[in-house]
Amino acid sequence: xxxxxxxxxxxxxxxxxxxxxxxxxxxxxxxxxxxxxxxxxxxxxxxxxxxxxxxxxxxxxxxxxxxxxxxxxxxxxxxxxxxxxxxxxxxxxxxxxxxxxxxxxxxxxxxxxxxxxxxxxxxxxxxxxxxxxxxxxxxxxxxxxxxxxxxxxxxxxxxxxxxxx
Numbered sequence: 001x002x003x004x005x006x007x008x009x010x011x012x013x014x015x016x017x018x019x020x021x022x023x024x025x026x027x028x029x030x031x032x033x034x035x036x037x038x039x040x041x042x043x044x045x046x047x048x049x050x051x052x053x054x055x056x057x058x059x060x061x062x063x064x065x066x067x068x069x070x071x072x073x074x075x076x077x078x079x080x081x082x083x084x085x086x087x088x089x090x091x092x093x094x095x096x097x098x099x100x101x102x103x104x105x106x107x108x109x110x111x112x113x114x115x116x117x118x119x120x121x122x123x124x125x126x127x128x129x130x131x132x133x134x135x136x137x138x139x140x141x142x143x144x145x146x147x148x149x150x151x152x153x154x155x156x157x158x159x160x161x162x163x164x165x
Contacts, residue, residue: 016062023057030098067121077123088128089159105150109136
């Protein structure tokens with residue numbers, strides 16, 4: 001039993017980056033977040049909608065740095081939740097158009113996910129949840145998540161047209 005209230009949420013992720021402009025080229029221009037505040041050439045805060053920030057980027061300790069090696073501890077990925085399949089498809093269109101390599105894609109039963117990396121090597125998951133009533137269950141009613149292939153072409157075909165803001 002959780003001791004946290006059901007309304008608990010993770011508020012934002014703060015990433016160390018090597019080059020702020022390069023990171024903004026990904027998080028703002030590819031992912032689509034808006035800059036809510038910039039602190040010169042050393043930090044920026046980005047959000048969707050009217051939130052103060054979902055992602056923060058800084059070079060305070062990492063300017064010109066290298067990504068951590070694969071065998072190091074640290075953040076596995078940041079997961080960005082889209083409200084529906086069409087908006088996830090639109091996000092995938094932007095990723096493909098930007099030439100960002102896709103590392104994987106999976107249908108987990110409870111969600112559909114696309115995996116990639118930002119320019120600093122941080123893992124990024126773009127996903128959408130299915131309605132809880134559609135989650136796969138085992139014989140006892142427990143979750144039966146899976147790791148099946150996600151059809152990216154079908155997801156692209158369902159993309160919401162991207163409009164300029």
